[in-house]
Amino acid sequence: MSGLSALVRKVAAAAFERRWIFAVPVATLLAPAALYVVRLPDTYTARVGISVRQVNAERVGVALPTMQDFRPEQILATARDRVLQAPNVAAMVPVLWPKGNPKDDWTIERARARVMYDQAGDARFSLSIVDTSPARAAEAVNTLVDAFIENERAARVAVVERRRDFLEAEAGKAREAFDAVLAEKDAFRRAHPDTMxxxxxxxxxxxxxxxxxxxxxxxxxxxxxxxxxxxxxxxxxxxxxxxxxxxxxxxxxxxxxxxxxxxxxxxxxxxxxxxxxxxxxxxxxxxxxxxxxxxxxxxxxxxxxxxxxxxxxxxxxxxxxxxxxxxxxxxxxxxxxxxxxxxxxxxxxxxxxxxxxxxxxxxxxxxxxxxxxxxxxxxxxxxxxLEGADQTRLRAEEAARNARVAADFYRNADPAETVGFAVESRAIPPVSPSGPSRTRWLASAVALGLGIGYGLHVLRRRYVDEDVVADADDLADLVPGALVVSVPMLGAGPARRRGAWVDLVCGAWVVVCIGVTAFALGCHRGWIETPSWFRPFVAGRS
Amino acid sequence: MSAGAPPDPDPAPEHVLVTPPPVEAEPVPDVGARPEPAPAAPSSREDAPPPSTVSTPYGLAPVDVDAAPAALLAVSADGARLVATPQPEARTADGYLRMTARILLEFQKQDLRSIGVVSAYEGEGRTAAAVNLAVCLGRAKGRVGRVLLVDGDARRRALSKMFCGPDAPGADGEGRPHPMLIGTALDGVDLMTAPVLDDGLTVTSPAAWIATFRELGAMYPHIVVDCPAVLENPEGMVLRECVQQIVLVARAGASTRTLVRKTLGQTAAKVLGVILNGAPPGGATEAWR
Known part of the structure; x- marks a missing residue:
């Protein structure tokens, strides 16, 4: 017998010996988990893909305001916060909850929590919303993206127009200063006609x-x-x-x-x-x-x-x-x-x-x-x-002219060219559900049951079985110098087999729980016909 | 207690009546002969006595070892008979052979005679272990003299009933002598039946057990005592102290360390070996300390 097979047999024997400690918690958790997951409605995920573009001078010409000249990764770093700003999220509140108040902070926070932001690569991210209605999920996420793009464009237009107004005022001041210096020079010439x-x-x-x-x-x-x-x-x-x-x-x-x-x-x-x-x-x-x-x-x-x-x-x-x-x-x-x-x-x-x-x-x-x-x-x-004033005037007029061009551009151009975000794919109502992950629920129940079983096993070994002699090593320190041999029990000794009722009760409970689990999952999957009394408990496909 | 002492020249106590068994003469073992095969295949022995034909002057019931006289023995489900295991598991045979070898080595080094097989409670395989140790000792190559298997449990009288039937000597309190030395169908193994409760060999007279073992030691180089369950029967505690060496029998998954400590008491140093019954397969077969 190899060491590995011996180890396997030992583990299998130990597992069989402690079978109910693990099987009962697993089955006990699996049955309610199955009843819960079959009741969960199907959910659909609508997703919008957005790519980030750098708004630079090569694309929009000299009209680009320098403060907007960010790199894609800089734009992407702040994209999530900008998307989930309250005005954007408030736009989709009427879609998600027709009677909801878009101005209510708690409602906005609930809506914001439903938006999932996933970054894909260095210049792309997606927004998705999960809802039980595929059409509502698609409409909500599209509304969110439209509001986000529009608010971004409006913010940029406001910035550009403020900049334009300021530069035009500065150009007017520069022209006035130039005219003043020019008049002074003419007056001087008139005052000194013979000594120029x-x-x-x-x-x-x-x-x-x-x-x-x-x-x-x-x-x-x-x-x-x-x-x-x-x-x-x-x-x-x-x-x-x-x-x-x-x-x-x-x-x-x-x-x-x-x-x-x-x-x-x-x-x-x-x-x-x-x-x-x-x-x-x-x-x-x-x-x-x-x-x-x-x-x-x-x-x-x-x-x-x-x-x-x-x-x-x-x-x-x-x-x-x-x-x-x-x-x-x-x-x-x-x-x-x-x-x-x-x-x-x-x-x-x-x-x-x-x-x-x-x-x-x-x-x-x-x-x-x-x-x-x-x-x-x-x-x-x-x-x-006069020359200084003239240069100042020319620069100011050039800046004002650029600002006017920029304002016109931001007001009339495609938002994708001005806000740095381009909607690559709008959301469409999904056909197949994306959740809930019933397998994950069941696996979690099994894992939790195994964890509880292991905890019970540890507690039992710690407080109940600590003293039990399991193998030859457990006796070696009690009888120093003695030869300890372990042999299988010869024949069927007179000792009665203990714990038969435990096997009966635990086995029956496990069978019942497994049966309930199989019945619930079978009804949900359509493997068996759902009885009328069980239909209220089953949602989704059945 | 003086372990391994030669026969005491003093006369035996009056209440101890030991009669040598009127059995056939044991053939002299050939010391230094070829190695003894494992008990797993004892049928190859040529010097085995004819099975089921051994009868004692007391009309004892024969032991059911006809089919495989050299096999290991197990206690039947009703606890009344010994049944043969013609093809025991190799690990079981190895365990008993090693324990037998250890006993022979220790007896040779220390001139020991008696060894007690003890356990905490009934049902841990103590009687089967005592019988199988006696069988292995009886078949040991180079053995000098016979092996005496002593039924020390005056209450259950398991060995006496197994070898002598329900009407074992002394069970009915009739005028049969007790305890008695009788021959068995096992190779070189004699049995000393259990004393009766009102006999001198009781918990109230440990000195009688010591004197008896000293007297029997002059005739039997190997005395295997099936002691009562130590924690169930007070006589077990007495016999535990009277024997020279101890073989502890425990049951895996049922015995506890605490029970083992209580079972051994102050005699842990005398433990020659431990037989762990029902150990999980693949576990350790021996552990030296």
Whole structure:
């Protein structure tokens, strides 16, 4: 005999010995459990599948409010609490209990307890309701889901509209601030029309031009002033020669005129050269004043060359002209010289008057040029403030525009796109019942009976059978040193078999309980025809 | 009590009348012969006495062991007869063989003579155990002398009735001697019938039992005493003290530790072995401590 079979036989023997301790509680609990479960009505489970979607910018565009940009697992973590909020649950109270009060907290709590929330995966969950009526279960759970979606959408629309109103108000404030800064800038421009920074180049150019013109005028006045003594000197020397026939010893009128032009041109050239030298000491040749001086020197050099050419030509003509007409010419020349001298004097006065006027204009331009930096600084500050206000205005208007788009989107779009929950499958009235789990009830009764039997077995061993000798080991410690052998009983000894009435009573009770259980389950399953007196006790299929 | 003492040279008490059994001479066992087969197959023995033909001068009823003279014996349902179990379970035979071996070893080491088979109450298989131990001892290879089976229960007289019938010697109070030594149909086993209640061997005279066992020990190297139930019969307590060694018989599922303690009393040290009847199958067959 192997150890395992010996153990099995030992266990079987022990179980048979204690059969009533286990069988009676099991049968006693099994019978009422069977009567109870066959009376339970069938229940139906209606289920709605909902998937979680992340409401992100890719789906709804820039209109998405940033606070709604949750991940699916974040949405799923709070989905149960959001579904079972009182307004949602209250919507299905009239379905479950037509006379129920949706505002009663206790009623809402009862309805909430009937909703089963099951999460399936990372982005899906289901809501189910168990009811004895399949149509009512489906309608209730659909009502709950509709209320949940609608309330979620309304809450989001309210949030978006509040955000839109706030951003529009902020955009209005930004526009007002921008207009105020712009008006201040315009007023400043009007208050400083001659000293704006953009006039710096014009004023500088005018100032240079005036200075150049004033210098030319001064040169003209200086040249005329220098030519007057020369003319006087020439006239004095020319008067005696005009009364005599000096022949070729004296200069002809053309020669004298050419000589005079040459002299004046040379004098102007010398003065211009000196000024050019002075400017070159201070400035480079690229400086505009130096350029002007160079141009003037070149011009005067040309005049000197032409004057020399005219003088040579006059000498040639004088050599050839030996007639008496020279005298008359001299007289005419003198008259011309006087006229020329008078014109020189007049031109000098006019040049000096022009110089004075130009100097006054240059002083005014210099003053305006000196005020430009302060004006530019103030204007720069105003411009900076204006740019800031403009950017603020643009941002606020952009945000307000987005908020308007978002509000329109949340008000008109599909709720599945805006609330983050999409109903994948709505509940339909189930055809087959989902409960009650009668097998579980019966198994629980059996398990409880076995547990009670084990407890009774333990108590009996603890308080009744503790002293009983069951095997050789129980005697070994009482008789140390003795050989203990265990043998089966030889023959049918005179000892009477005890507990026969216990077997009779317990066996009868177990048979009755098992019979009741089999009868109840058979009636419920339709295996046997249910008697009329038992029909009130059977619900469901029978 | 002096265990295993040689026969006392003093004369036996007057009230003890022991007569050697007038039975046929026991063949001398062949010491050192081939090993003895198990009692489970005792029919192979060649030196077994002719069954059911053993008769005593007292006209004793034969024992019903005709069919299997070498088998173990069990008490019949009415408690009046011994019935043979021609093919006992191997575990039962092993248990009795081991207990017999233990008894032989202890007797050889300590020069013991008497061994009492005790139990707490009736119905625990004590009488069957005593008979089977005597049978096993009687068939032991190398045994010297005969085995005496003593019916110590003056009230029930079970062994006397089994071997001698309802009209056992002394039961009717007629002039038959009592107790008597008679031969049995079992191999090498004699029986000492139970004393009568008014005899000297009563609870009031434990010294008489001691003297008797001392006297019988000179003739029988092995004396197996079927003691009365200790907790039912006061004489059981007396015999428990008078024997040199004890074999306790208990019944699994019925006996309790408390009853076993009460049964042994102060004699627990004398317990040579325990026979646990009705043990569940597959349980331990022996346990040494």
């Amino acid at each position: 920074p953009d006039q710096r180049e014009t004023i500088t150019s005018d100032l240079h031009r005036i200075e150049q013109e004033m210098r030319e005028r001064e040169n003209d006045a200086q040249r005329n002033r220098l030519m007057v003594p020369e003319v006087d000197k020439w006239m004095k020397s020319a008067v005696p020669a005009a009364g005599t026939d000096a022949g070729r010893a004296s200069l002809s009128a053309d020669e004298q005129m050419a000589q005079l032009k040459l002299t004046s041109a040379q004098a102007a050239l010398d003065q211009a050269s000196r000024q050019l030298a002075e400017l070159r000491v201070k400035y480079t040749d690229s400086y505009d004043r130096v350029q002007l001086a160079l141009a003037q020197v070149q011009l005067l050099e040309g005049q000197v060359t032409r004057a020399k050419d005219e003088l040579d030509a006059a000498k040639k003509r004088a050599d050839a002209d030996t007639s008496s007409r020279r005298r008359a010419d001299n007289q005419e020349l003198m008259a011309s010289m006087r006229t020329f001298r008078d014109s020189l004097v007049a031109e000098e006065k006019a040049a000096r008057a022009a110089v004075d006027e130009l100097r006054a204009r240059a002083a005014d331009l210099s003053r305006r040029l000196g005020e430009i930096p302060a004006t530019a600084d103030a204007l720069r500050k105003l411009q900076t403030a």
